[in-house]
Amino acid sequence: MARKSSLLKRTLASSCIILALYAIVNTFISSTATLKLDRSFPFSSANSVVVSDEFGSQDTDLLNTSGKFVSPVKIYLYDVPTRFTYGVIEHHGIARGGKSVAEVTALKYPGHQHMAEWFLFTDLLRPESERIGSAVVRVFDPKEADLFYAPFFASLSLIVNPIRPATSSGQQQQLVYSDEESQDAFMEWLEKQEYWKRNNGWDHVIIAQDPNALYRVIDRVKNSILLVSDFGRLRADQASLVKDVIVPYSHRINTYNGDIGVENRKTLLFFMGNRYRKEGGKIRDMLFNILEEEKDVTIKHGTQSRESRRAATHGMHTSKFCLNPAGDTPSACRLFDSVVSLCVPVIVSDSIELPFEDVIDYSKIAVFFDSVSAVRPGFLVSELRRISKERILEYQREMKEVKRYFEYSDSNGTVNEIWRQVSQKLPLIKLMINREKRIIHRDGDAPDCSCLCSNQTGISARL
Amino acid sequence: MARKSSLLKRTLASSCIILALYAIVNTFISSTATLKLDRSFPFSSANSVVVSDEFGSQDTDLLNTSGKFVSPVKIYLYDVPTRFTYGVIEHHGIARGGKSVAEVTALKYPGHQHMAEWFLFTDLLRPESERIGSAVVRVFDPKEADLFYAPFFASLSLIVNPIRPATSSGQQQQLVYSDEESQDAFMEWLEKQEYWKRNNGWDHVIIAQDPNALYRVIDRVKNSILLVSDFGRLRADQASLVKDVIVPYSHRINTYNGDIGVENRKTLLFFMGNRYRKEGGKIRDMLFNILEEEKDVTIKHGTQSRESRRAATHGMHTSKFCLNPAGDTPSACRLFDSVVSLCVPVIVSDSIELPFEDVIDYSKIAVFFDSVSAVRPGFLVSELRRISKERILEYQREMKEVKRYFEYSDSNGTVNEIWRQVSQKLPLIKLMINREKRIIHRDGDAPDCSCLCSNQTGISARL
Incomplete structure (x- = not known):
């Protein structure tokens, strides 16, 4: 009996050690393998293979090392002079009778329909741990970056000066803001940047959500991935579905939280x-x-x-x-x-x-x-x-x-989707960058374009 | 003492149960969560977050549910009549004095410079467990597919008839092969397919590596992702860098396996x-x-x-x-x-x-x-x-x-890279498909194209 009990104990102890080891190993694998893909999905488990990728390599561009997964795209947020971001908010306030403030970064962006520039900027400022599910990760060394985001509140800049300027306070009109001047200053600043010059702006992301935003300088940023509301004011050689991203307006009406139905919709x-x-x-x-x-x-x-x-x-x-x-x-x-x-x-x-x-x-x-x-x-x-x-x-x-x-403020909403769309442009952008390095340019050549045409094979307008 | 022993036993047993439960739960999570991404890479482990995706949903398109990773693209390999694949090989042999064979699938594709059609076809025929690192997984139900691969050995078909036909054997010229006829038959077959008709071919992948391959029917497949050697014989509305994939020729000269150096290169x-x-x-x-x-x-x-x-x-x-x-x-x-x-x-x-x-x-x-x-x-x-x-x-x-x-035969070579290139086209293809469903078509409209233009800002030819 004593032997039996001892045997039981030993068996129990051994099982325990095995299980403990298993648990530890399992945990270790889960936390270090970084990316695990059960390739069997959505197939039967018979095909199940666990693939882990070599993440130790210097070359962090996983597109090169595996076709199965795409690493998050690395984006560099330019530290632009404050006048192009919070400074615009400040001017917007002043033009409405507000006062100059000591700490502009405490200012809140005023609500309007072209607010994407605010949401994208603040998204990139957040720590990565709060940016779950984003298709881009922010890097702090431009050498590592795939893409560059140059934040300028161009849509807000356009509406800084109200149609009827505030004249109530004594300071009236003493601080005149010029959107045109800001556009010029922004471009002047951007065109001096080493990484802008490197690839003629191809790997830069520029937001111009209001159809009139950046209108003076749009030709100088046309190589970049533009984030726009539509192509209404843009020529085919400035923007297209292929190079650019259509971003939604910020809805200005409250979400209807009720259920679907037509009863209350007379x-x-x-x-x-x-x-x-x-x-x-x-x-x-x-x-x-x-x-x-x-x-x-x-x-x-x-x-x-x-x-x-x-x-x-x-x-x-x-x-x-x-x-x-x-x-x-x-x-x-x-x-x-x-x-x-x-x-x-x-x-x-x-x-x-x-x-x-x-x-x-x-x-x-x-x-x-x-x-x-x-x-x-x-x-x-x-x-x-x-x-x-x-x-x-x-x-x-x-x-x-x-x-x-x-929903711009949904953590799995518009902002993440915009970044996903942007990240999908990267292969074509990289192709264009590499191609420009070796392409033969001759004077008088017709523009060298690659197009995706609808071929008019689609369905005509119908219900 | 008895109490102590009992307590020890109970503690041991409890620990064991806890560990066992932990191991089971852990294993369960590992095997069902399917895709696990440690987002800390390439950052410090302090940011480490494990994200698992909701794979239970009917909609298997992960692009919708997460911006961080891209699921493998699902491709359906059409079961085309053998005449378009092995049948072409057979005819190639017969035209060179070979005999008709009972089991055509045992035939080996003859070496030439446009062999991609063979490598891609056989790649998709291999079990998934041998297709490690591929950007596409084969699905057997067309309903699940993102893309459709219609294999026709169009480049081989073009050279079935040798410049000087074999006349040595008695059967001379009795089996005359017509590439044109095969092209027509292939298109006739393809255009009858439900999934071809569904999206006017946009989500289909067609290989025409030899610049003359499919020349009779190229206009009927121009919506598809074309795999070509270059755009030499194709008009801008038929093929482009945006929609299509340039595939390498199969090199016909042995790889130089020596080291780099100029000593032996006089x-x-x-x-x-x-x-x-x-x-x-x-x-x-x-x-x-x-x-x-x-x-x-x-x-x-x-x-x-x-x-x-x-x-x-x-x-x-x-x-x-x-x-x-x-x-x-x-x-x-x-x-x-x-x-x-x-x-x-x-x-x-x-x-x-x-x-x-x-x-x-x-x-x-x-x-x-x-x-x-x-x-x-x-x-x-x-x-x-x-x-x-x-x-x-x-x-x-x-x-x-x-x-x-x-290297087409490298397991991490040309074939995987072609599929990766193809899979990168998917977002634009999906966009075009959705857009065609609602776009307003009017008679006499100019072709509706989205372009990526080099803008001639690049560097001129130089060393």
Whole structure:
């Protein structure tokens, strides 16, 4: 019995040691192998192979050493003079009767629809441990960087001077801010940077979200990956879907947090905004003419104000469809307001480009009409009436799925997605950089372009 | 004492259970979390965070759920009728006096310079466990696939009929093979496929390595990712750096396995090949004229044969520089022969495009001359003579670094790199597919293209 007990003890002890060793080894492997991929997924476990990559090498570009995983792209955040970042916020405040402050970095960026420059900048300032899931990691040595981010609050700079300047305080107009001057100063600063000169700006990321941002210098940054709202004011040789990234506007209307459904959405179609716009936006007036008298349709002229935002919120939260006509440029903030309101966007803007279209199938969340059909009396509304309740619920369900892509403050939202899009440009950027080093340039050559053409094989506008 | 012993036993047992539970849980996590990324790399371990992704979801597209890693791209290999693969090999044999065989899949693909179609096909046929490090995994259900590979030995098909047909055996000419017929039949078969029709071929991968391969039907596959040697015979709307992948020729000369060095390379510049070529290749005759009399230069007219291959091998292994002039098309197999021979390529081909240029900086392994300068008497040779021994060793060192990219049979070589290049196209392909679903097409529209232009800001041809 004593022997038995001793045997039991010993067996128990041995098992314990084996298990302990196993646990330790297992833990060790988990924490040092760095990247483990069970390649069997999504296949049967029979194929299971664990691959770990050689991360010890000096060359940190894993694209070279393995095709299976892509290492995070390394981005360098330029330490630009404060005048291009917080300084712009300060001027925005001063122009509205505020005072100069001692510590500008304590200033908060004012809310408006082109806030991506703020979110991206502050994202890169955060410690890596708070940047979970980002496709880019910040590096502090430019020699290590794949890409360079030169932060300039170009969209805010554009609106520093209010349409009606503050004249209440005694200091009126004594601090005049010039956006043009800031653009020039920014470019002058950038073009002096060693890493800008190295590859003619190809590996730089520049944000110009407002269609008018950087307008004076856009030709000098056209090699860079541009983050823009659309290509409305940009020529084909300045920006394209291939080189650049379409970023969403910051939605200005509160997210509708209710469930999907049409019961509380009595209005068929809702629009509130400026009736009179230039260029493609002329369609707005035409749409007003044919829609104003329609039953179940709310279409109102309104300009930006807190009041009208409240009215728009109510309208978008209680309508089935939200009209999104072209404005001065093809896109508008309203699209993202519609999506977060679960109000199915009705897009009438023939040359609109949409953000993140590799992962978002917009035909699942929006209805598209070509301009010619949209202004045929009765057509648009009768088409919308034909859409079943079930189909609307499907649109809404899909909007719920993708709306995080339009939430700048979601930790798994717009900011991460923008970086992912940027990181996907890297192979082509590297190719262009290497190619420029050896390409034969001859005077008078036609521009040397590589294109992706839609070939017009697609489906025509339809519901 | 009994109590103590019992306590010890109980403690031991509890510890054991805890450890066992820990081991089980740990193992469970390791094997189900599938993808684990220690994001601390390349940073200090203080930042270490283990991220595991939600793999339980139906949507297996990880691009949507995390920006940090990219899951392998899923590719579906079409089970095409044998006539498009092994059947072509059989016909190639028959046309050279061989016999029809019972089991065509036992046939071996004949060696030539456009063999990528064979290497890619057989790579996908291998079990996943042998495809370590590949950027694509084969799936057997087309519903799961991101991309579709339609294998047709189009380059071999082009050369099935020898220039002088075999007439020795009795069966002469009784089995006449028509490449044109095969191209038509392949397209007819492909265009019937459900998944081809679904996205107009955008998500398909088609190989046409020989510049004349698929020439009859290339317009019908132009939406697809094309794997080509160069764009010599392709229009800008058919193929581009953005959509397609430049694949290397299979080198036809043995790899030089010796060390870097110039001691056994007495010849300054070597060329052997056809003196008379069409189009851009007319430069060859001009180069012969100015180089024939130069000291230390070997430049010989020669056509393809085992004999001349032996002579070329010797020449390339004993020369410092190897001339690579344009041929009928801008690129040629010779470039890859030069690289594996550690003979510094001297490229005189103004519109050449080069494989894998995002990861290979060709200015580090080759010397580029524009055609105009290259034919100025004395210029080319005197420029080459100015290049120091140290510089040549640098070129050679770099060639050693990158030559695996040109070894089709290296398990970490050309095939993996081609798949990596293909997988990088996926985001743009998905974008184009989604965009086509909602884009407004109007009659008479100009082609809708997104381009990447070199902007002519690069460096002009130089050493």
